[in-house]
Amino acid sequence: xxxxxxxxxxxxxxxxxxxxxxxxxxxxxxxxxxxxxxxxxxxxxxxxxxxxxxxxxxxxxxxxxxxxxxxxxxxxxxxxxxxxxxxxxxxxxxxxxxxxxxxxxxxxxxxxxxxxxxxxxxxxxxxxxxxxxxxxxxxxxxxxxxxxxxxxxxxxxxxxxxxxxxxxxxxxxxxxxxxxxxxxxxxxxxxxxxxxxxxxxxxxxxxxxxxxxxxxxxxxxxxxxxxxxxxxxxxxxxxxxxxxxxxxxxxxxxxxxxxxxxxxxxxxxxxxxxxxxxxxxxxxxxxxxxxxxxxxxxxxxxxxxxxxxxxxxxxxxxxxxxxxxxxxxxxxxxxxxxxxxxxxxxxxxxxxxxxxxxxxxxxxxxxxxxxxxxxxxxxxxxxxxxxxxxxxxxxxxxxxxxxxxxxxxxxxxxxxxxxxxxxxxxxxxxxxxxxxxxx
Amino acid sequence: xxxxxxxxxxxxxxxxxxxxxxxxxxxxxxxxxxxxxxxxxxxxxxxxxxxxxxxxxxxxxxxxxxxxxxxxxxxxxxxxxxxxxxxxxxxxxxxxxxxxxxxxxxxxxxxxxxxxxxxxxxxxxxxxxxxxxxxxxxxxxxxxxxxxxxxxxxxxxxxxxxxxxxxxxxxxxxxxxxxxxxxxxxxxxxxxxxxxxxxxxxxxxxxxxxxxxxxxxxxxx
Numbered sequence: 233x234x235x236x237x238x239x240x241x242x243x244x245x246x247x248x249x250x251x252x253x254x255x256x257x258x259x260x261x262x263x264x265x266x267x268x269x270x271x272x273x274x275x276x277x278x279x280x281x282x283x284x285x286x287x288x289x290x291x292x293x294x295x296x297x298x299x300x301x302x303x304x305x306x307x308x309x310x311x312x313x314x315x316x317x318x319x320x321x322x323x324x325x326x327x328x329x330x331x332x333x334x335x336x337x338x339x340x341x342x343x344x345x346x347x348x349x350x351x352x353x354x355x356x357x358x359x360x361x362x363x364x365x366x367x368x369x370x371x372x373x374x375x376x377x378x379x380x381x382x383x384x385x386x387x388x389x390x391x392x393x394x395x396x397x398x399x400x401x402x403x404x405x406x407x408x409x410x411x412x413x414x415x416x417x418x419x420x421x422x423x424x425x426x427x428x429x430x431x432x433x434x435x436x437x438x439x440x441x442x443x444x445x446x447x448x449x450x451x452x453x454x455x456x457x458x459x460x461x462x463x464x465x466x467x468x469x470x471x472x473x474x475x476x477x478x479x480x481x482x483x484x485x486x487x488x489x490x491x492x493x494x495x496x497x498x499x500x501x502x503x504x505x506x507x508x509x510x511x512x513x514x515x516x517x518x519x520x521x522x523x524x525x526x527x528x529x530x531x532x533x534x535x536x537x538x539x540x541x542x543x544x545x546x547x548x549x550x551x552x553x554x555x556x557x558x559x560x561x562x563x564x565x566x567x568x569x570x571x572x573x574x575x576x577x578x579x580x581x582x583x584x585x586x587x588x589x590x591x592x593x594x595x596x597x598x599x600x601x602x603x604x605x606x607x608x609x610x611x612x613x614x615x616x617x618x619x620x621x622x623x624x625x626x627x628x629x630x631x632x633x634x635x636x637x638x639x640x641x642x643x644x645x646x647x648x649x650x651x652x653x654x655x656x657x658x659x660x661x662x663x664x665x666x667x668x669x670x671x
Numbered sequence: 672x673x674x675x676x677x678x679x680x681x682x683x684x685x686x687x688x689x690x691x692x693x694x695x696x697x698x699x700x701x702x703x704x705x706x707x708x709x710x711x712x713x714x715x716x717x718x719x720x721x722x723x724x725x726x727x728x729x730x731x732x733x734x735x736x737x738x739x740x741x742x743x744x745x746x747x748x749x750x751x752x753x754x755x756x757x758x759x760x761x762x763x764x765x766x767x768x769x770x771x772x773x774x775x776x777x778x779x780x781x782x783x784x785x786x787x788x789x790x791x792x793x794x795x796x797x798x799x800x801x802x803x804x805x806x807x808x809x810x811x812x813x814x815x816x817x818x819x820x821x822x823x824x825x826x827x828x829x830x831x832x833x834x835x836x837x838x839x840x841x842x843x844x845x846x847x848x849x850x851x852x853x854x855x856x857x858x859x860x861x862x863x864x865x866x867x868x869x870x871x872x873x874x875x876x877x878x879x880x881x882x883x884x885x886x887x888x889x890x891x892x
Contacts, residue, residue, distance in 0.1 A: 450731075451731070451733055454731035454758065454759070455684060455685060455731060455733065458758035458759055459685050459688060459758055459781065461758075462758045462780075462781045462782050462785075463687075463688075463785075465782050466781075466782050466785035466786075469782070469785065469786070470785070498782070499890060501758075501759070502759060502760055502890045503890050505759070506759050506760075506890075509759070515759070515761050515764060516738075516761065516764045518735075518736050518739070519736055519738055519739060519764070522767070523738075523764060523767065526763065526764075526766070526767065527761060527763045527764045529763075530762075530763025530764075530766075530884075530887060531760075531763060531887070532887060533887060533888075533889040534812070534813035534814060534815045534816065534886060534887035534888070534889060535813075535816050535889075536815075536816060536887075537815060537816040537817030537818070538815065551767070583816060584816070584817065
């Protein structure tokens with residue numbers, strides 16, 4: 233008895249008081265694992281090298297800049313001069329302008345990215361790009377001047393030099409900023425992933441710990457407490473039998489009293505102690521969900537008619553692989569069915585319970601490399617029908633709300649509906665629960 | 672008890688209970704306790720195929736479940752018969768394993784196992800191929816509404832109860848104060864009503880299984 237002080241009956245712990253609450257914390261690890269989907273950047277970018285993204289954007293900018301430079305050349309009168317030339321010479325001249333600007337852009341990009349701008353402190357990053365652009369802009373402006381159709385005034389030279397320098401700087405700066413943002417997004421994503429992994433591990437540990445405590449309490453109740461009460465009952469039985477055998481009417485009367493006490497004790501053991509141990513660990517749950525549900529139906533008073541139907545996949549899966557459904561999900565199913573039955577008997581005054589269980593494989597959602605065939609998720613669907621009073625329209629779920637919420641967090645659904653079968657009223661509780669079978 | 676004694680292996684974690692079982696069974700002529708261990712791990716080590724006729728298994732063991740252990744022991748040695756022991760009423764728990772079992776499974780509540788006659792009878796009758804259900808729980812059992820057993824007459828149900836306790840026709844007749852022929856004719860109607868066919872001992876086991884599946888006990892007075 234001393235060991236039972238972990239759960240003094242005077243002030244029940246939450247495990248006893250609200251067994252369902254305790255397992256509501258059993259989130260599936262997949263609930264907190266991040267789902268891949270649209271985030272700050274599209275997936276394609278996120279999983280590429282930030283430098284490559286930067287180079288690509290810079291290159292696009294350089295193309296744009298080249299077009300602007302051509303327009304600038306045309307606007308300044310170069311095109312007019314060029315029209316004085318022959319057709320092929322005009323084309324050659326335009327191509328030369330484009331080539332000079334593209335090559336210049338290429339050098340600025342190469343110069344900048346070869347210096348690994350992502351590893352510079354941000355204060356140094358942009359001055360360094362400016363420096364590269366500045367160095368490269370001199371050969372550019374000289375090459376431009378070397379062309380016969382370009383104007384040769386000082387104003388043009390200075391403008392051309394400034395616009396070349398500015399264009400190159402802006403084109404590459406935009407690329408570097410973008411690369412920086414991609415790299416930051418990637419870092420944040422990986423931090424988020426590791427946080428989620430840590431959380432999943434914590435939940436898993438919590439769940440393991442909860443199971444351990446449940447088991448321990450159940451063992452104490454089953455083993456120690458139940459056994460001691462049984463020995464007392466058996467002792468009373470023995471004394472009663474001894475008294476009964478005596479040839480004395482007083483002794484026989486006492487024997488009858490003792491038997492009555494033994495019965496009372498037996499009732500207490502079967503009702504009170506059992507309901508406690510059931511709350512932490514339903515009988516037969518370690519043998520599989522089907523066993524536990526079946527045992528629960530058999531426990532119902534005999535005036536309640538019961539049926540249990542399982543479809544082919546459910547019966548094959550639950551009977552052949554009783555350990556495949558994780559304990560947390562088994563508890564959810566068993567406690568929800570129990571709540572449905574309790575409601576049917578208490579509020580619906582039902583005399584008949586029909587339970588149907590079916591199972592289907594869920595289509596694999598993603599092609600992440602960590603998913604393999606053995607991890608294919610399954611979904612169990614349970615229907616509990618009764619012939620009692622129909623629940624009111626838009627019924628308040630009350631006790632079931634907790635179960636509904638728990639099923640909801642796990643990606644399942646729960647519905648309570650009135651049945652409209654003629655001559656067989658009552659309420660139907662239907663729920664589904666997806667789970668990942670243990671391999 | 673003619674011939675070789677019934678060899679019994681006991682798996683029970685409560686030391687006092689285990690000692691009591693060993694003592695009670697050893698005192699019986701024709702029964703020999705060959706192993707008495709506290710848990711699943713030890714049982715797996717010592718229960719060699721062919722060494723034990725009846726395994727007396729506590730359902731709630733600290734390191735596992737007696738029903739699962741029984742299934743495993745029977746898989747290793749199809750000739751082993753199982754008697755489950757439990758302090759709380761989990762008699763509905765082993766109907767599914769019973770259907771596929773190579774040898775019958777019996778069930779005794781710990782309370783009843785304190786009565787020497789009941790304990791000895793359960794061990795010996797199970798070894799002989801009968802299913803024995805706990806007499807106290809059987810007497811508390813009522814037919815489940817809507818089941819085939821609910822259609823039996825009270826006299827027929829009375830006979831079925833005694834068969835479920837593992838009594839022979841003769842013993843049942845004595846208990847009921849009727850003659851053996853009447854018990855036999857009741858049984859014939861019971862088999863018919865429950866849709867059981869086949870031969871002698873299989874029919875008896877099937878009838879007990881139906882009893883297990885189609886009765887319930889009410890613990891709320």
